[in-house]
Amino acid sequence: MxxxxxxxxxxxxxxxxxxxxxxxxxxxxxxxxxxxxxxxxxxxxxxxxxxxxxxxxxxxxxxxxxxxxxxxxxxxxxxxxxxxxxxxxxxxxxxxxxxxxxxxxxxxxxxxxxxxxxxxxxxxxxxxxxxxxxxxxxxxxxxxxxxxxxxxxxxxxxxxxxxxxxxxxxxxxxxxxxxxxxxxxxxxRNSVAVLNGNETKEELVALGEDIFRYFGLGCRNVSKLFVPKGYSFDSFFEAVFEYQDVIHYEKYANNYDYNKAVFLMSNFKLLDNGFLTIKEDSSYGSPISSVFYEYYDDLGTLESKLESENDQIQCLVSNNLVKNSIGFGTTQKPNLWDYADNVDTISFLSTI
Missing domain, CATH: 3.40.605.10 (Aldehyde Dehydrogenase; Chain A, domain 1)
Incomplete structure (x- = not known):
């Protein structure tokens, strides 16, 4: 052929x-x-x-x-x-x-x-x-x-x-x-988003797509947010309210109830809107129905951290705040040349 x-x-x-x-x-x-x-x-x-x-x-x-x-x-x-x-x-x-x-x-x-x-x-x-x-x-x-x-x-x-x-x-x-x-x-691997508080509602709604598409089960789903100290999640919660119907799906709701209960029994501080919990955590991989967040002091230091830990990151999402980031709402629509784990599959297959 x-x-x-x-x-x-x-x-x-x-x-x-x-x-x-x-x-x-x-x-x-x-x-x-x-x-x-x-x-x-x-x-x-x-x-x-x-x-x-x-x-x-x-x-x-x-x-x-x-x-x-x-x-x-x-x-x-x-x-x-x-x-x-x-x-x-x-x-x-x-x-x-x-x-x-x-x-x-x-x-x-x-x-x-x-x-x-x-x-x-x-x-x-x-x-x-x-x-x-x-x-x-x-x-x-x-x-x-x-x-x-x-x-x-x-x-x-x-x-x-x-x-x-x-x-x-x-x-x-x-x-x-x-x-x-x-x-x-x-x-x-997991995907992360970097926010600075100046995102539009449309951008945050698109971020919700990155979080909730496929119920958050994919490595391209955003499971971690990096936000500046003093960041208010009010606008984020307002924007992602558009995805509230996810809680009506039984498998997702069961995970939400279970993971929220585990967090609360462990006395973790949570932000919760009734279908998504947000927890401060240094890990990249959050459970279904939850997103972790971490504060950063300055973008330069954060960029260095992300580069040093890139073997844990699939997609990096931001409004051009950090290098090699992609736009909000695009994580689950990769191009053919967007390789998983940044490993060029065609080059590998061309040389075996």
Whole structure:
């Protein structure tokens, strides 16, 4: 398969995904494979919550639309323009995927195939249905993928390299188990926001999207705020009140009640608006329904701290207050060239 053939197939997949928007799934008669896949995909989206309670239809639709927007010819060309893939020797690459948010491993899957390798996929038990469905669609529109994609349930064998995502504990196991293979091993990371009190309401509402999208389960979700001493959270709470309906979702509400109770029993001081608790804490990883915060004295010192601890940080959000930060409301819409953990997956796959 040529690179153009593979790119064209993923562009067609993007056009297929474009049809599926929450409350507005409109069948486009020009899209290939719709007779076989359109209605079935709607059914799968509606069933996703029965497979994983956190995969509510609105969250799944959001993920689908994010990929629909990413998989365009323009984006694929821009992403791959800086690489020479003509000399890549095809290998077999194993993927061990997470399942915290819908299609979280799709970028790795895309990267392996677009660079010309074969892929062995071990899905998470929390996300076993969406990616296989999209694979079936890809094979239906481009049969050349059929012998390049294998899903594995048991032990993974016969691979040349591995990309594995897990917790810090499982990462240690991965590093030992795959020590003889070229690998990318991803660990826990969290995203942070830096505020100075001059943010507009619109920016703080957008920050709420970074916090509450996927119920805060993703590594790109903001779980920590850095604020200047004397900062008032009134404007923040007013802005994020827009997301109050999250408390009506039982799994989120249970986490809110439990984590709030644990904090209170430990005599921690909390700020609470009825669906989100805010706690002063030096850690980066806050539990679901909670955000940690930490005061800073000056931005220069904070910037040095963030640079020294960047191995714990996935996204840095601010209104251009610190280097390498992105805008509010953008964490869950990464571009194809925004690599997880800042590890260039295409460069890795080009040299194995």
């Amino acid at each position: 040529t690179l153009d053939t593979k790119k064209n197939a993923f562009v067609k997949l993007g056009k297929f995904l474009c049809q599926f928007k929450e409350g507005n799934c409109i069948k486009d008669e020009t899209v290939l494979g719709n007779d076989l896949f359109f209605e079935k995909f709607i059914d799968l989206i509606q069933l996703s919550q029965s497979h994983n309670g956190w995969y509510t239809p609105d969250q799944v639709f959001f993920s689908i639309q994010s990929w629909a927007e990413a998989l365009t010819e323009e984006n694929l060309d821009k992403w791959l323009s800086g690489y020479d893939l003509s000399k890549v020797a095809p290998k077999k690459v194993a993927l061990i995927l997470a399942g915290n948010i819908p299609l979280v491993g799709f970028h790795d899957f895309l990267s392996v195939l677009i660079t010309g390798h074969d892929v062995l996929v071990k899905t998470s038990s929390n996300d076993q249905h969406l990616l296989p469905f999209l694979v079936n669609y890809l094979i239906a529109i481009e049969s050349g993928f059929k012998n390049k994609i294998t899903f594995v349930e048991g032990k993974m064998e016969g691979f040349d390299a591995v990309i594995a995502t897990g917790s810090n504990n499982t990462a240690r196991y991965f590093e030992y188990y795959f020590k003889e293979k070229p690998s990318i091993i991803r660990k826990n």
